[in-house]
Every structure is written in structure tokens, then in C-alpha cells.
Amino acid sequence: MEHIPLEEPVDLLTGLATTRAIRRYTAEPITDDDLAKIMFAATRAPTGSNRNHFRFVVLRTGEVAHQAKALLGESFRSSWATKRATDSYDDGSGEIDHSPKARMARTMNHFVDNFESTPVVVLPCIRKRHGGMGDGASIFPACQNLLLAARGLGYGGVLTMWHSPVETELRALCGIPDDHAIAAVIPLGRPQGGHGPVRRRPIQELVFDGYWGTTADWIVEPDGTRHTQAGPPPSRDG
């Protein structure tokens, strides 16, 4: 796999194209200064009517953070065990399997087994207004800004929803009021090893010109674009 170096400064368009999920972290903490920049960037994202009804609980060290990471670690391990079985991650050819699915399974094992050591865990919260997907429009842009800023400073993370089995306990532990949803959990740290390429489905499957299914033939992917096999192909699941 080619590796994209994480040097600064990163150009905006390059950053957008090279920010990928990072699930293996070194033990290095994130400095106050860098974390402040990351959180500042997160809060520059838009919210409906610029209402700023997003809130972020940042878990680093200390007793509450320690307990919250442990609670989340249990939840992540059980969520991954379920997904591993449901999505047939164990159907490969064992430990030496180099398929993308086998590599992903090893990464996920490492991720959940070491969750408690994650340097920083951010809980992005949103005050509930309409319920449903619309509330997400005021928090997930900020989550993306957060991940992009981390990338810009040489860190990485991943947007996960695996807190849901323990949301009630997590809410109590961190004092999150009932009228706010915990929209996601974002672990952050310095990437272990290389930062591989972002892989997506071919863009002609994703972007349509003027009408659903009409090919946008004016889009040509940049040279070197890598594709994923993740997710069912469009013929079965489009």
C-alpha cells in the first residue's frame, strides 16, 4: 500500500481527498494546542440557522474519561463481535489472508482491543430539535471538520456510532442532558504506521447528472484513484 505522508501544511483539496479512517494510534498524547485547533475547526462548521446547538465533550485523562473509555471499549468490542459475525469477516483464509476484508478485521481487532488507550475521545452532541435525520445536518459537518483538522495536524480518527448500546450509561457518566443526543464517538490519536489511500466506489456510481442514474461524464477521477469493494455492488444494493 502506498502511504501518504502527513506533513504540514496540507492544501484544502488534498486534505479532503486524503482523510481516511484511522483506527491504530500511538501512545503519544494530542497536545493542548493541537487539540484546541482541532476543536476550533470543528465548531466552524455550519448548524441550522447558525444556531450553534452542537456541543463537544472531550475525553482525555482523569477518572471520568477513564471510565467512559472503558465503557466504550466494552461496547465497541461487543459491537465488533456482532459485525464480525454478521458481515462474515471470518470467512477468509485465516491469519495470513491479505484480502481487504481480512486486513480490515485485523485493524478492527486492534482498534477495539486497545480502545481504552485511545489518546482522545470526543463525544459530539446535538440538541434534539426535529428528531430524525435533519438533526444530523447540524452535527456531522462538524464531525467532518474535526477529522479533517486532525488530518491537517498529523493526527487521525474515525466517526463511529458504536456508543449506542451504552448511550444511557455514557450520558449519565459525562453529564449529558436528556435533550441532547450523543451523535457519534470520535477517537483520535497519532496514526500508527502509514496513512493509506482513501478508497471509494467508482465515482460514476455515486454522482448523477441531472437525473438519477444519468452518468456525469464530465467527471474524470484523478490518476491513481483507488476503488473499494466495500459494500454490496449497486446491482444488488444500489
Add this chain to the structure above:
Amino acid sequence: MEHIPLEEPVDLLTGLATTRAIRRYTAEPITDDDLAKIMFAATRAPTGSNRNHFRFVVLRTGEVAHQAKALLGESFRSSWATKRATDSYDDGSGEIDHSPKARMARTMNHFVDNFESTPVVVLPCIRKRHGGMGDGASIFPACQNLLLAARGLGYGGVLTMWHSPVETELRALCGIPDDHAIAAVIPLGRPQGGHGPVRRRPIQELVFDGYWGTTADWIVEPDGTRHTQAGPPPSRDG
């Protein structure tokens, strides 16, 4: 108001901090090449399990785009009329009022009155899985990437939800299948006039250290950070 020039290339962290809602566009079209870059950046955003179950219908010229923009224009005008009344935008001191609310009202009037002339309108769609906010985690990061890429290339846009009154007609017009939600509408174009500063609530209201309400005193906002009065203060609405 100070204006941030839109020259290239924009540094990633700068781009994150200076991308704001743009609602006044020149008549200049977005070139195929730039629009391809914007859509490529959008599709580099994460989706749950890298499932890539987001789709984007790009409306530019042609009969369907023309009809869709007209349908959305009606919907935006009626949504703004409702908001204008509900949120007391008319309580200011008339046309010469320079309050932020009065300025916003003038911008919104211009935005909805000229919606049909918007160079590009993107409909970000997401295949419905769980319903609720979680589905938004796989589409709103891409919306943010899209807006950031537009910023990086000297364009601007805004994430809006004002298609909801006409979602059924819009879906029929653009051939969007029933199992996909239209998550938002993103108009895009070259900004008219200057690109003002991003204004948010003071960051200490938004980011907490380890526990809800605990001040993150390691965060200092950069010099020149501008605050908004938008949205109710936290004491009434936090």
C-alpha cells in the same frame, strides 16, 4: 465587514475556519472541471462501513434542472416567509437597519428570490438504513466536504433543508427512488461580493473538558475570532 479573499491554494485548516454559508451568486457557471473536483471531494467523505451508500444528483442546465430549480424556488420562498415571520425578522427598523438580523433578512430575500438562477444545485441523497439521525452520519460529512471543496476553488454554497415541503415532487422529477432520502439541498455558485467571516458562539460554550459544562480552558480562540448572536443564548436554549 472584513473580506477573506478566495485565492488558491487554501491551506486545510484555514479552509475549515473560513468556509461560510454563501447565498448570493454571480451568473457565472461552475466549469465542468471545477464541478468534477467538488464532487470528487464530496465522495471522499466517510460512510458507515465504507458502504458508499450516498448518491448526488447534480442539477445544472436542461429541462429537469430548470423544473427542479423552479420547484425548489417556490419551496424556499414559502419556507423563508414562514421563518421570517416565526423568527421575528421584521421586528427591526426597516430597510436601513444594519443589525445582523436585518442584513440576514436582506440576504435571504435575495437568495430565495433568485433561487432559479443558482448555477448549480446538488441533491445529496442517502439510502435509508436505520432511519433517524444515524443515516445522516453517512451523508452530511460529504455535504461538508462538498462545501469545503467549493470554497477551495473560489465558489460557495449553503446546506439547506428547505426542500422538505416539495420532497415528493422533487423525488418524482429527478427519479430518486423511494428507498433513498434527499438529505439536503446545496446551491452553489461564485460568491457575489465579499466572503465575510465565520461567526460562531464563543467556543467555551461549545466545547467541554471531560464533563458536560466543564470549561476547556486549554482552548484559546485565534485572534480576530468573531462571535454570533444567532440562536438563543445558552441560558434560555442551551
